[in-house]
Amino acid sequence: MAFIKFLKPKNTLEEGGRTAAIVQQDALEPEKTCPNCHRSFPVSKLWADRLVCQCGYHFRMKARQRIRSTVDKGSFQELFPSVHGKDPLDFPGYPEKIDTVRTASGELEAVICGTARIGGQECCLFAMEPSFMMGSMGSAVGEKITRLFEYALEHGMSVVGFTVSGGARMQEGLLSLMQMAKTSAAVKRHSDQGLLYIVVLTDPTTGGVTASFAMEADIILAEPGATVGFAGARVIEQTTRKTLPKGFQKAEFVLEHGFIDEVVPRTGQKKLLSQLLRLHHGGDRFESDTI
Amino acid sequence: MSQTPYSIVKMARDSSRPTGLDYINGIFQGFIELHGDRRFADDPAVVGGIGQLDGRAVTVIAIEKGHTAKERSRRNFGAPGPEGYRKALRLMKQAEKFKRPVILFIDTSGAYCGIGAEERGQGQAIAENLVEMSSLGVPVISVLIGEGGSGGALALAVADRVWMLQNAVYSVISPEGCASILWKDAAKAEVAAKSLKLTAEDAKALGVVERIVSEKDLGQQPFFHRLRQMLVQELEDLSEEEDLVSKRYDRFRRIGVEAVRETV
Known part of the structure; x- marks a missing residue:
């Protein structure tokens, strides 16, 4: 009978294989695999967690999803929805590229602007679109961001922005x-009137966007693990022939070097944003001429 | 004589062209160099200080590439780090305090691309210059004398007037970089250079620069004399202007507006 003992399963793999660490779902529901922990989750489960994996990995989020998960229900009013770029330089392949991207992303441009309430606090809001040429900034993106800050200035409103961008659009x-x-x-004019601008840097925020409005906010927040930098890591490695330090250009690294106020998981962003907005929107702000 | 955009790029990079310091010495009297960003270091790629232009004190800032191999290496090939941009900003704020106009000479393939530069906030340093220059309360003239490489050049070019030398280039990315990203082939730089519209003529047509400076007698006394006269005249015009800052805002505000459509 010794052979029976020999045949006993030795580990969970032999007992029937490793299963995903989530409850059983309808087999037909699409799943997404986390690139960090390699576990698979039904999309609905991820949605309930704002596209954050149990291991803490933040999946990329489309601009409208982000707005929906951040603002008070039904409070978002889009501004300048029809502003979009054309091909000002007759750049080879650009019109075709932009057509493809518009169809694939369902958006006209790489940023969405509007007004909304976050935890009851009114603000202007922008969110960049990763599926639109990785949020690259061309004339239309610049125009929409500028108009938003001008609108906020005119109405005395705070601006909250979510960046995701590979930088300036070379086409x-x-x-x-x-x-x-x-x-x-435009950020400067808004700021000079004592108005608040909060930015949340999401993965990736690089190049010309980092070197402009992403780094100009009064309060700079970032999502865990987001790449935040100016030059691309690969380019730096190739140019300098040096090994990059651990965690180079990750939000936590940039926080450590003093360029970010706080790294905030997606699940905590709405609460923090509403608190910060409330602290700046109070009618009892200190006036220097009262003493 | 017709040159291709890429041959102009090569001319703009030619190490025999006059560099920032040549302009400073050729145009201004009694230049006194001021060093350091008061934060971390003195960036050798950016030279700044006070000089005299037609008897008037002005703040002068130039990106310096160097001529000889040794000098170019010491100047980090004209690629400023965050310290260079912060030094420039410090000197510009100083100019504002003492009501001196600011004249900048730009010649860089781009902001320095390195580990330390990123750790010390290259992006933030450039962004801060863009913000602060947009509202600097004194006249600002930027002259692109060779390469105008992307954000690293723009960080010194938020000015009331931007001029370009005839064979200078101004671009969002190098033609080689553009070709290798878009077409995975750096050899297509020729096509990229043409497509990017980076020559002085192109930049003027796009409303990005006001004036193209002829390169007749480039680097020689008559050249610098001519450029000096142009600067003197322009500063005279600018010092009579009202609402300088708001005009500067409008100058940049309208760029790209025509490249945008609004459909219903």
């Missing part, structure tokens, strides 16, 4: 580059 050449100056000037 619009110098015009894209100039959007960095244009948006920065």
Whole structure:
């Protein structure tokens, strides 16, 4: 009878294989695999957790999903929805590229702007769209961001923004580059009137967007693990031929170097944003001429 | 004589072209260099200080590439780090305090791309310059004398007037970088250079620069004399202008507006 003992399963794998660490779901429901912990989850389960895996990995989020999961239900009013770019430089392949991207993303441009309430607090809001040329900034993105800050200035409102971008859109050449100056000037005007701007940097925020409105907020928050930097890590590695330090350009690394106020998991963002907005919206702000 | 955009890129990069310091020495009298960003270090890629232009004190800032191999290496090939941008900003704020106009000479392939530069906030340093220059309360003139490489050049070019040398280039990305990202082939740089519209003529047509400076006698006394006269005249015009900051806002505000559509 010794062979029976020999045949006994030795581990869970032999007992029937490792199963995903979640409750049984309808077999037909699509699943998503976490690139960090490699476990699979039904999409509905991930949705309930704002696209955050149990291991803490933050999946990329489309702009409208982000807005929906951040603002008070039904409070979002879109601004400048029809503003979009054309092909100002006759750049080879750009019109075709942008057509494909519009169909695939369902958006006209790489940023969505509007007004909303977060925890009852009114604000202007922008969210960049990762599925639209990785949130690259061309003339239309620059124009929409600038208009939003001008709108916020006119109405005395705070701005909350979610960035995700590979940088300036090279197919619009110098015009894209100039959007960095244009948006920065609009941020400055808004700021000079004592108005609040909070940004949440999400994965990835790089290049010309990092070097302009992403780094110009009064309060800079970031999602865990988000890549935040100016030059691309691969380019730096190739140019300098040095090994990059651990966690290089990750939000936690940038926080450690003093360029981010706090790294905030997605699940805690709404609460923190509403608290910060409330602290700046109070009618009892300290006036220097009262003493 | 017709040159391709890519041949102009090569000319703009030519190490025999006059560099930032040549302009400072050729145009201004009694230049006094001021070092350091008061935060971390002195960036050798950015030279700044006070000089005289036609008897008037001005703040001068230039990106310096160097001529010889040794000098170019010491200047980090004209690629400023965050310290360079912060030094420039410090000197610009100083100029504002003492009501001196600011004149900047730009010649860089781009902001330095390295580990330390990222750790010390390259993106933040550039962003801060864009913000602060947009509202600097004194006249600002930027002259692109060679390469105008992306954000690293723009960080010194939020000005009332931006001029370009005839064979200078100004671009969001290098033609080689663009070609390798878009077409996975750096050899297509020629096509990229043409498509990016990076020459002085292109930049002027796009409303990004006001004036193209002829390169006749480039680097020689008559050249610097001519450029000096142009700067003197422009500063005179600018000092009579009212609402300088708001005009500067409008200058950048309208760029790209025509590249945007609004459909219903």
